[in-house]
Each structure stands twice: as C-alpha cells, then as structure tokens.
Amino acid sequence: MTEKEVRLFGSWASAFSLRVEWALKLKGIEYEFVNEDIPFNKSEELLRLNPVTKKIPVLVHNSKPLPESLVIIEYIDDTWTEGYLIMPKDPYEMAQARFWAKFAEDKCIPATFGVFLKEGEAQQKMLQEAREAFKTLEQALGSKNFFGGDQIGYLDLAIGWYAFWIPIYEEIESVSIVDNKNAPLLKAWFSKILDVDMIKTSLPPRDKVYEFSKHLQPHWRNASPLK
Numbered sequence: 001m002t003e004k005e006v007r008l009f010g011s012w013a014s015a016f017s018l019r020v021e022w023a024l025k026l027k028g029i030e031y032e033f034v035n036e037d038i039p040f041n042k043s044e045e046l047l048r049l050n051p052v053t054k055k056i057p058v059l060v061h062n063s064k065p066l067p068e069s070l071v072i073i074e075y076i077d078d079t080w081t082e083g084y085l086i087m088p089k090d091p092y093e094m095a096q097a098r099f100w101a102k103f104a105e106d107k108c109i110p111a112t113f114g115v116f117l118k119e120g121e122a123q124q125k126m127l128q129e130a131r132e133a134f135k136t137l138e139q140a141l142g143s144k145n146f147f148g149g150d151q152i153g154y155l156d157l158a159i160g161w162y163a164f165w166i167p168i169y170e171e172i173e174s175v176s177i178v179d180n181k182n183a184p185l186l187k188a189w190f191s192k193i194l195d196v197d198m199i200k201t202s203l204p205p206r207d208k209v210y211e212f213s214k215h216l217q218p219h220w221r222n223a224s225p226l227k
C-alpha cells in the first residue's frame with residue numbers, strides 16, 4: 001500500500017484536528033486520517049512526528065510533518081492555491097483575521113475551558129471572563145454572515161468548533177456562555193455555520209462528544225488540556 005501524500009494525525013473528538021479537516025475539505029484535498037487515542041495512548045509515530053508538543057493535529061505532507069492547527073490551515077491555503085481561498089486576500093484583512101484568531105485562542109478558549117473545568121466561585125469568574133471575551137469577539141463579525149464575509153474563511157474555521165462544543169459544555173455544566181442576550185450575533189452565527197453542508201456533515205456525533213467530554217472532565221481538572 002502506498003502512503004497518501006497527505007496524512008492528518010488527529011482525533012475524532014478533537015476540535016483542533018477538525019478545523020484542519022475543514023480546511024482540507026474546502027480545498028478538496030484527499031487525505032488519510034490517522035486517529036490517535038488522545039490523551040492516554042499516543043502512538044510512537046505521533047511522538048516521532050511531533051516531539052516538541054507531542055500533540056495532535058499533525059499534518060504530514062510528502063513525509064514532512066507540521067504541527068499546530070492554525071499554522072497548518074495557513075500552510076494548506078499557501079500550498080494548494082487553486083480553488084477555495086481560506087485566508088483573505090487583502091493584507092490588512094488577513095492580518096485582522098490572524099489578530100482575532102489569536103484573541104480567540106488567548107482569551108475565549110482558556111475562559112471556556114475554565115468554565116468547563118472549574119467549580120463554584122472560580123467557575124463564576126471564568127464565566128464572566130468568557131462572556132466578555134465572546135462579546136468582544138462578536139465585533140469581528142459585525143453585520144456579516146460569516147467572519148469571512150458571505151462565505152466561511154480562516155476565522156470561521158478557527159472558531160467554528162465553538163458552535164458545536166460550547167452548547168455541549170453549557171449543557172454539562174448548566175451554564176450559559178454564549179446566548180442571545182450576551183452575544184446575539186455570535187449566537188446567530190452558531191446556527192449559520194452549523195448549517196453549512198461541509199461543516200454539518202463532518203461533525204462527530206453529539207452524544208459521543210458529550211460522553212467523551214464528561215469522561216475526560218476529571219482528567220482535565222488535574223491536567224488542563226491547554227497545558
């Protein structure tokens with residue numbers, strides 16, 4: 001059997017590998033998906049391919065490995081230049097998209113995991129931080145349908161998983177992080193992005209992700225997924 005030119009080491013339950021899959025699908029790139037048993041049973045091959053962070057996702061293109069999902073998405077857009085454009089063409093818009101993706105990684109994700117993993121007063125503090133961060137993030141959307149404009153782009157891929165995962169965390173913890181009162185534009189975007197065919201058809205089963213998240217919650221409380 002010959003190895004596919006493009007392989008993605010990921011996990012069925014990882015939002016970070018899913019965002020890379022979305023980029024590959026938008027470009028129409030054929031790839032082999034290698035499912036890693038994260039976090040307890042990483043393969044030797046993954047550790048060899050990504051000795052620095054030892055995390056998924058790792059894209060392997062023509063035997064060359066590349067980690068970090070947002071870096072991978074840019075690499076995909078730069079390498080397969082035909083067809084769907086993921087990054088905005090205009091340099092200023094491109095820089096803005098990168099700025100907001102960084103804001104989301106630095107502010108929205110830690111606060112969201114904080115809500116999911118902390119309890120009591122500490123959770124309430126994280127909830128307030130998360131709600132403020134999402135309200136701020138909403139500014140990047142404004143009156144557009146998607147962060148990328150009329151169609152999904154880089155920032156939609158970077159944060160699209162929120163639309164699927166946040167309601168699951170909200171349900172498990174009986175809290176509201178993104179709602180019509182706090183961030184109505186973002187909440188409406190949740191529905192819009194989940195309705196995009198490519199996104200809708202590539203999501204893992206909700207009940208499996210729900211169970212998996214609940215199952216890992218105690219482990220993540222001791223070893224944050226963001227460490």
Ligand SMILES: N[C@@H](CCC(=O)N[C@@H](CS)C(=O)NCC(=O)O)C(=O)O
Pocket residue numbers: 011014015016017038039054055056057067068069070225226
């Ligand atoms: N910043 C990284 C985050 C990747 C990440 O956190 N991957 C998790 C799975 S979702 C992982 O491999 N965890 C294994 C570990 O922490 O040992 C990216 O965007 O690629």
